[in-house]
Amino acid sequence: MLRIITQKTEAEAELRRICDRIHDDQMIHKEATVSEVIQTVRRKGDAALLHYTAEFDRQDITQAELRVSGAELDAAYQQVNSELLKAIETAHARIEAFHRQRVPKSWVQFADKDVVLGKRYTPVDIAGIYIPGGKASYPSTVLMNAVPAMVAGVKRVVMVTPPGGSKTINPAILVAAQVAGVEEIYRVGGAQAIAALAYGTETIPNVDVITGPGNVYVTLAKKQVYGRVGIDSLAGPSEVLIIADKTANPVYVATDMLAQAEHDQMAAAILITTDARLATRVTEEVERLLEQHPRRLLTEKAIAHYGLVVVVENLKIAADLSNLFAPEHLELEVEEPWDLLDSIRHAGAIFLGHATPEAVGDYLAGPNHTLPTSGAARYASALGVETFMKHSSLIQYTPEALKEVAGAIALLTEAEGLPSHGDSVRVRLEDI
Numbered sequence: 001m002l003r004i005i006t007q008k009t010e011a012e013a014e015l016r017r018i019c020d021r022i023h024d025d026q027m028i029h030k031e032a033t034v035s036e037v038i039q040t041v042r043r044k045g046d047a048a049l050l051h052y053t054a055e056f057d058r059q060d061i062t063q064a065e066l067r068v069s070g071a072e073l074d075a076a077y078q079q080v081n082s083e084l085l086k087a088i089e090t091a092h093a094r095i096e097a098f099h100r101q102r103v104p105k106s107w108v109q110f111a112d113k114d115v116v117l118g119k120r121y122t123p124v125d126i127a128g129i130y131i132p133g134g135k136a137s138y139p140s141t142v143l144m145n146a147v148p149a150m151v152a153g154v155k156r157v158v159m160v161t162p163p164g165g166s167k168t169i170n171p172a173i174l175v176a177a178q179v180a181g182v183e184e185i186y187r188v189g190g191a192q193a194i195a196a197l198a199y200g201t202e203t204i205p206n207v208d209v210i211t212g213p214g215n216v217y218v219t220l221a222k223k224q225v226y227g228r229v230g231i232d233s234l235a236g237p238s239e240v241l242i243i244a245d246k247t248a249n250p251v252y253v254a255t256d257m258l259a260q261a262e263h264d265q266m267a268a269a270i271l272i273t274t275d276a277r278l279a280t281r282v283t284e285e286v287e288r289l290l291e292q293h294p295r296r297l298l299t300e301k302a303i304a305h306y307g308l309v310v311v312v313e314n315l316k317i318a319a320d321l322s323n324l325f326a327p328e329h330l331e332l333e334v335e336e337p338w339d340l341l342d343s344i345r346h347a348g349a350i351f352l353g354h355a356t357p358e359a360v361g362d363y364l365a366g367p368n369h370t371l372p373t374s375g376a377a378r379y380a381s382a383l384g385v386e387t388f389m390k391h392s393s394l395i396q397y398t399p400e401a402l403k404e405v406a407g408a409i410a411l412l413t414e415a416e417g418l419p420s421h422g423d424s425v426r427v428r429l430e431d432i
Helices: 008-019 027-044 046-056 070-079 082-100 139-152 171-180 190-199 216-225 250-261 276-291 296-306 315-325 337-341 358-363 399-415 419-429
Strands: 107-112 115-123 126-130 156-161 184-187 209-211 239-244 268-273 307-311 329-333 349-352 389-397
Touching: 008 268, 008 307, 008 315, 027 046, 027 190, 027 216, 046 190, 070 171, 082 139, 082 171, 126 139, 126 190, 139 156, 139 171, 156 190, 190 209, 190 216, 239 250, 239 315, 250 268, 250 276, 250 296, 250 329, 250 358, 268 276, 268 296, 268 315, 276 296, 276 307, 296 307, 329 337, 329 358, 337 349, 349 358, 389 399, 399 419
Parallel strands: 126 156, 126 209, 156 184, 239 268, 239 329, 268 307, 329 349
Antiparallel strands: 107 115, 115 389
């Protein structure tokens, strides 16, 4: 089922095809649908949210039920066993510890005795986080989005997530939110939830930044409201690229590929190896593991359409192909991963060595699992505290310092035809 490619040019073409998999002929129609949803929410507020929740999620809720009640939050703790609660708390502690090291610090410096320059970092006032829901449950995604917002110092963090059967939200999601410090939670999902966060409704506040992954409609909605609010990224289907040499364990590699493919039928799982024997053994192991896989149909589709094995002559070529793809997750299952790291330029998260499966990053290593996809790692980074902060430049000149640069400013304002700019300096010099 997994294709094995040995020609570099063919591998490059396949990697480009996989990278572009989110662009389909239905995208224009989907964008139009999302635009209509957003405009309806802007006009009708909560009424639109109730309508779309009934239409898309098949759940009839009232305006009073939009916000998850305190009783539901309390009850969630009774529905989560102690072992899972401890795992959530452990993950929270490790994620928080990592992000506390990454908070940018404000600074000032004396460029000379008469000029002070600096940068001041402040959090946004209110952040909105989107958590996929319905039949799924992603408490780890709650932590990965809420924790950096809290560490950044955001005073109000609100969460939206679609309801499942009987209007309920998975208790693990509610517990993870409370562990992270989020108790303002709304049972609404899809493009309508993004619209509510961007523009506000009678019940849901408008926010400054929206983060969190979702389906294609959620992603398109984030794209359309960007500018009104900040966003983290436009997340596509998940992907892993594994670079392996003869020291890699084929069972480890095959399992890691399936761990990514089981996310979604559009998920990508790619192996680039210098060992032809490993390539064959991994394809055999993938087929064996698929036979009893609980999500076999979905996972088989992902492997069939977006699974790939490439055999190359050396690790340099492997690194070049990886850089071309710019994977969300990159595993270096080679003898000397730190030596190969110098050749890697583009990747959302890098997992080094045979004992570091991508799953540790998904759940509790600490670094964020909300990562750039579909080649965006060429220019984008993981979600972090910086996503919820902005910086202001600090500038102070003494009269003496202003006098020193006045001539250069005058020439530049004249060249640009902006006389009042020049006057704003000149009138000050008259008083010196």
